[in-house]
Amino acid sequence: MSFVFYAIAALTVAGGLAAVLLKNTVHCALALTVAFAGLALMFLELDAQFAGFAQILVYIGAVAILVVFAILLTRNAETPKDGVYSRNWLAGLVIAAGVFAVLGWAVLQSVRVLPHETTTPTVTVLDIGNALMGRYVLPLEIVALLLTAALIGAVIVAMHEKERAK
Amino acid sequence: MMGQATPLAAYLLVAALLFSIGLAGALTRRNAILVLIGIELMLNAANLNLIAFWRYGPHPELLTGMMFAIFSIAVAAAEAAVGLGLVISIHRHAHTTDLDAMNRMRG
Numbered sequence: 619m620s621f622v623f624y625a626i627a628a629l630t631v632a633g634g635l636a637a638v639l640l641k642n643t644v645h646c647a648l649a650l651t652v653a654f655a656g657l658a659l660m661f662l663e664l665d666a667q668f669a670g671f672a673q674i675l676v677y678i679g680a681v682a683i684l685v686v687f688a689i690l691l692t693r694n695a696e697t698p699k700d701g702v703y704s705r706n707w708l709a710g711l712v713i714a715a716g717v718f719a720v721l722g723w724a725v726l727q728s729v730r731v732l733p734h735e736t737t738t739p740t741v742t743v744l745d746i747g748n749a750l751m752g753r754y755v756l757p758l759e760i761v762a763l764l765l766t767a768a769l770i771g772a773v774i775v776a777m778h779e780k781e782r783a784k
Numbered sequence: 785m786m787g788q789a790t791p792l793a794a795y796l797l798v799a800a801l802l803f804s805i806g807l808a809g810a811l812t813r814r815n816a817i818l819v820l821i822g823i824e825l826m827l828n829a830a831n832l833n834l835i836a837f838w839r840y841g842p843h844p845e846l847l848t849g850m851m852f853a854i855f856s857i858a859v860a861a862a863e864a865a866v867g868l869g870l871v872i873s874i875h876r877h878a879h880t881t882d883l884d885a886m887n888r889m890r891g
Binding site: 623627630631634635637638643646647650653654657660661664665666668669672673676677680681684685687688689691692701702703704705707709710711713714715717718721722725726729732733734739741745746749750754757761764765768769771772773775776 | 791792793794795796797798800801802803804805806807808809810811812813814815817818820821822824825828831832835836838839840841842844845847850851853854855857858859860861862863864865866868869870871872873875881883884
C-alpha cells in the first residue's frame with residue numbers, strides 16, 4: 619500500500635470523525651465536505667474516474683450545500699446549551715463499536731481469499747454511457763423517476779405547513 | 785501486516801471504519817441534521833466498498849460495481865433532499881431539531 623493511500627485514508631477518516639464529533643453544526647458540515655472529498659480522491663485512486671467526479675459533483679456540490687442550507691434555515695448554527703449528544707449516547711457508541719468489531723473481524727478473516735486483480739481496468743466514459751443506455755437503461759429510467767418524485771416530495775413536505783396556515 | 789495483504793482489505797477496513805463512525809454519529813447525536821450527516825457517511829462507506837470490489841474483482845469490464853455505486857449516489861442525493869425537507873418541516877412545526885424533544889407523533 620502506498621503512502622498516498624494512507625494519506626487519503628487518514629484525511630477521510632479524520633473528516634468523518636470531525637463531522638460526527640464537533641460541537642458547532644456548521645463545522646460538522648464542513649468536516650463532512652472534507653470526508654466527501656477524501657472519498658472522491660479514494661475513488662480516483664481506485665481508477666473509478668467517473669464515480670470520483672460524480673462524487674465531487676453530487677456530494678460536495680449538492681449534498682453539502684443542501685446540509686449547510688438546512689442548518690442555516692433551522693437556526694442551528696450556534697451550539698446548544700444542553701449538550702450535543704443524545705441521552706442514550708453510550709448505547710449508540712457500544713452498538714457502533716460492536717458493528718466495527720464484526721466488520722473488521724470479517725475483513726481480517728477473509729484477507730486470504732479476497733480477490734486481487736493486478737490489471738488496471740481501462741474504462742472510458744464512453745463505456746459507461748453505452749452501459750447506461752444499453753444494459754442499465756431500465757434502472758436509469760427508474761432513478762430518473764425516483765429523483766423527480768423525491769424532489770417534488772421534498773418541496774411538498776417543506777411547504778406543507780404554510781399551506782395549512784392559509 | 786497490510787504489506788502482504790491485498791489492497792482490497794485496506795479499502796474494506798477504511799470503509800468499515802467510516803461506516804461505524806457514521807453509525808455512531810447517527811445513534812449518538814441529538815440534532816436531526818447531524819443524524820442525516822451520519823447516514824450520508826454510512827452510504828458513502830458502502831459506495832467505497834462497491835468501487836473497491838469493482839476494481840479488484842474478477843470482471844471490472846462488466847462495470848457492475850461501478851454502476852451500483854453511480855445509482856447509489858443518485859439515490860443518496862434523493863434521500864438527502866427528502867430528509868432535509870423533512871427536517872425543515874419539523875423545525876417549522878415544533879421549532880426544534882432536537883430528536884430527544886420529538887417524542888410524540890401527534891402535532
